[in-house]
Amino acid sequence: MCSESVAVAKGGQAQEAGVSAGAGPGFMALLRTELLLAIRRRADIVNPLLFFVTVLAMMPLGIGPDPEMLARMAPGLIWVMALLATLLSQESLFRGDYEDGSLEQISLLPQPLYFAVLAKVAVHWLVTGLPLAVLSPLLGLMLNLPAAGYLPLVISLLLGTASLSLIGAVGAALTVALQRPGLLLALIIMPLYVPVLIFGTGTVQAALDGYAYSAQLAVLGAILAAAAALAPLAAAGAIRISLDH
Amino acid sequence: MAWQWFHRLGSPRWFYQKSSAWLPWLGVASLLLLLIGCVWGLGFAPQDGKQGNSYRIIYIHVPAAFLALAGYYIMAICGAIGLIWKMKLSFVVMRAAAPIGAALTFISLFTGALWGKPTWGTYWVWDARITSMLILFFLYLGVMALSGAFSREQSGDKASALLALVGTVNIPIIYKSVDWWFTLHQPATLKLTQASTIDPSMFYPLITMIAGFYLFYAWVLTLHTRTMILQREWRTQWVRELLGQTAPGRP
Numbered sequence: 001m002c003s004e005s006v007a008v009a010k011g012g013q014a015q016e017a018g019v020s021a022g023a024g025p026g027f028m029a030l031l032r033t034e035l036l037l038a039i040r041r042r043a044d045i046v047n048p049l050l051f052f053v054t055v056l057a058m059m060p061l062g063i064g065p066d067p068e069m070l071a072r073m074a075p076g077l078i079w080v081m082a083l084l085a086t087l088l089s090q091e092s093l094f095r096g097d098y099e100d101g102s103l104e105q106i107s108l109l110p111q112p113l114y115f116a117v118l119a120k121v122a123v124h125w126l127v128t129g130l131p132l133a134v135l136s137p138l139l140g141l142m143l144n145l146p147a148a149g150y151l152p153l154v155i156s157l158l159l160g161t162a163s164l165s166l167i168g169a170v171g172a173a174l175t176v177a178l179q180r181p182g183l184l185l186a187l188i189i190m191p192l193y194v195p196v197l198i199f200g201t202g203t204v205q206a207a208l209d210g211y212a213y214s215a216q217l218a219v220l221g222a223i224l225a226a227a228a229a230l231a232p233l234a235a236a237g238a239i240r241i242s243l244d245h
Numbered sequence: 246m247a248w249q250w251f252h253r254l255g256s257p258r259w260f261y262q263k264s265s266a267w268l269p270w271l272g273v274a275s276l277l278l279l280l281i282g283c284v285w286g287l288g289f290a291p292q293d294g295k296q297g298n299s300y301r302i303i304y305i306h307v308p309a310a311f312l313a314l315a316g317y318y319i320m321a322i323c324g325a326i327g328l329i330w331k332m333k334l335s336f337v338v339m340r341a342a343a344p345i346g347a348a349l350t351f352i353s354l355f356t357g358a359l360w361g362k363p364t365w366g367t368y369w370v371w372d373a374r375i376t377s378m379l380i381l382f383f384l385y386l387g388v389m390a391l392s393g394a395f396s397r398e399q400s401g402d403k404a405s406a407l408l409a410l411v412g413t414v415n416i417p418i419i420y421k422s423v424d425w426w427f428t429l430h431q432p433a434t435l436k437l438t439q440a441s442t443i444d445p446s447m448f449y450p451l452i453t454m455i456a457g458f459y460l461f462y463a464w465v466l467t468l469h470t471r472t473m474i475l476q477r478e479w480r481t482q483w484v485r486e487l488l489g490q491t492a493p494g495r496p
Contacts, residue, residue, distance in 0.1 A: 034333050170411055174404045178394055188387035188408055191380045195422035208387065223418070234411050241407065245400040 027115045027204035030106070031050035034123040037096075045127045052132055056139050057079050067144040078153065079160075080234040081139075081202075081228040082132050083193055086127035086161055088129045091185055092122060094176045094239065103176075104243055111238035116212050121232065123168045129161025149204050152213050159220040160196045166231040168225075169245035173238035195223060253360065255332040257474040258483050261420035264467050271464040278457030286450035293447075299363040299403040302356050304451060309355035315379060316346030320388070324406030334470075336402035337477065339409065340392055341469035345462065347385035354378055373427030377420050386414045398477065 038044060059077050060070060097103040097120075106116045136157050137150050145153070171189035174180030203216040253259045288302035320342040327335035348352060358368040361401040370376070388405050395401035443451070478484045 059290055125426070171409075174391060174408060177400065181394075184390055184394055187383075187390050191383040191387060191419070192411065194380055195418050197327075198422045198426040230414065234407060238404065241400060241403040244403070245395065245397055 006127040011241050017046050020163045022155045025110065029121060030116055030119040034120055035126065037122055038127045041147040044089065045131065046067070046093065048128050049131055049135060051088060052081050052085040052135065052228055053139065056143070062164065070150055071144040071146055073207070074140060074145040075149060075153065075201045077143060078136055078139055078145075079157075079204075082136070082157055082161060083127075083164060083197060085132060086128055086164040087186055087193075088182075089124070089170060089188060089190075090172045091175075091182055092241075093124055093169060093172040095172075098242070100177045103239065108238060109190070113239060114232045116171060117173070117232040117235045117239070118228070119123060121165050121235075125162050125165040129165055130158070131215045132161055135155035136159060140164060145207055148207050149209070152203045152207040152217070155217060156200045159217065163220070163224045166227040167196070169235040170231055171243060173235040176239070176244075177242040196220070204213070231239070231242045255330070255334055257334050257337060257478055258481075259453060260334050261471055261474050264471060268335045268464070268467060271460055271467065275457055275460035278453055278460060282450050282454035286447075286454060289446045290450050291444070296364055299360065304454045306353055306356040306360060308455045309349045309356065309366060310378065311455055312462050313346060313350040313353050313378065316342055316349060317381060317384065317409075317416065318413065319466075320346060321406075321409040324409040328403060328406050328410075334474075336406065337473050338466065338470050340402070341466055341473050343385055343392065343405075344387045345469060347382060347389065349462075350378060350382040350385060355384065370410050371427070373424045374430055376427070377423045380419055380423070381416070382414075388412070391395050434454050 056077060059073075063069065063073070079115050094103055097106065107113055109116065132156050136153050140150055140153055168185075168189050171185050171192075172181075174188065178184065199216050199219045203213045203220065204211040206216055282304060287301055290301070290451060292298055320339050321337040323342065325334045326332055354375070357378070361370060362368050388409050390403035391408050392401045393405060401474055475487075478486075
């Protein structure tokens with residue numbers, strides 16, 4: 001494709017906006033461009049979702065069709081698969097921009113790189129985390145998830161996948177200069193996903209056991225707030241290291 | 246003038262030359278303490294009322310777990326110093342600390358598994374501490390894998406330093422969440438036979454072993470750092486001279 005013109009357009013558009021009126025308009029311009037790019041490359045949106053559904057369909061084939069056992073495992077299975085789907089789609093987060101040079105242009109903008117990372121992560125969440133959360137009740141149905149679990153599953157996935165996207169952005173930024181970062185990215189990011197996974201499945205499990213689950217959701221929200229504040233900073237630092245490479 | 250030592254510390258050559266004097270002291274002191282601690286702990290400390298002799302593995306297990314955790318912070322702090330002051334030596338120490346820390350984490354997991362068999366009746370339990378240590382092990386492996394993945398050394402240094410720092414922020418969160426997860430999932434049959442107070446006759450050999458492990462860590466870290474300095478600086482004049490002295494046959 002015309003990657004150079006995209007790079008120039010992206011850099012130019014964001015730069016004009018950034019110079020004219022601080023971080024806000026630059027952020028919005030980048031958000032709009034990224035969203036447009038994501039929508040034009042439909043495979044990037046559809047593939048993680050297909051992966052999510054396909055692997056979950058493999059699960060009953062592997063562990064047996066017993067509805068009770070599936071119901072017990074459903075929250076964990078859905079959450080682990082959501083985590084993997086996010087992780088796999090994360091690899092390409094900065095790759096295109098790194099290869100066509102627009103990442104370098106973006107890093108030269110007068111506005112902090114923090115906002116650019118935040119815009120890219122927001123778009124990543126809009127095209128992977130959000131659809132995953134919307135699709136999850138269907139998978140819950142296939143895995144015989146009891147009725148009490150649907151609402152907490154969707155809410156916890158909405159909050160949790162946003163944190164996953166933010167944390168994963170650090171790994172994507174660290175490995176963007178490498179040729180084949182796939183497995184390495186998984187290796188360095190998976191341990192950092194642990195708290196989100198624990199509280200995500202904890203939310204659904206608490207609801208299934210008949211307890212209030214607002215505490216778990218509150219912790220997920222706290223993790224999201226901390227990740228939104230810190231992860232783009234770390235990712236911005238990592239981008240500068242990768243651009244140096 | 247007061248900061249001169251700090252800038253000197255940044256020079257791998259200065260460190261290499263100075264540390265030759267420390268090495269014998271560190272080595273002798275750590276081996277002596279480890280020997281005393283082992284004989285005292287394994288031979289002379291009293292038996293545990295409930296666990297008999299099997300508790301004696303704490304003389305290896307606890308110091309290794311101590312240093313596995315402390316080692317991560319040492320690694321991360323060295324990485325931070327390297328990122329902030331662009332100090333070459335600091336990155337070398339960070340890289341050298343990663344495999345040592347991973348090995349100590351593995352030792353504490355392994356000895357924990359061996360200890361679990363006679364006391365809990367199983368090698369592996371998804372206990373909060375064991376799980377946290379396992380995740381710490383993965384964090385170490387991640388830092389090692391990332392630092393090795395870059396063809397340019399400086400990029401690998403900085404990237405793995407940043408990852409180590411991100412891990413540092415996450416370790417308390419991971420520990421808390423695993424703890425919470427464990428209290429929710431705790432199986433009823435499992436009881437940790439952890440004595441609330443430890444008798445002085447068992448405690449003193451343990452302290453000796455911990456001190457010995459700390460010195461041993463410092464010794465091994467210095468040795469590994471020195472080797473890495475030689476590998477990195479092999480093109481420089483002083484390394485060539487050094488190698489020329491020890492191996493006159495080489496061109």
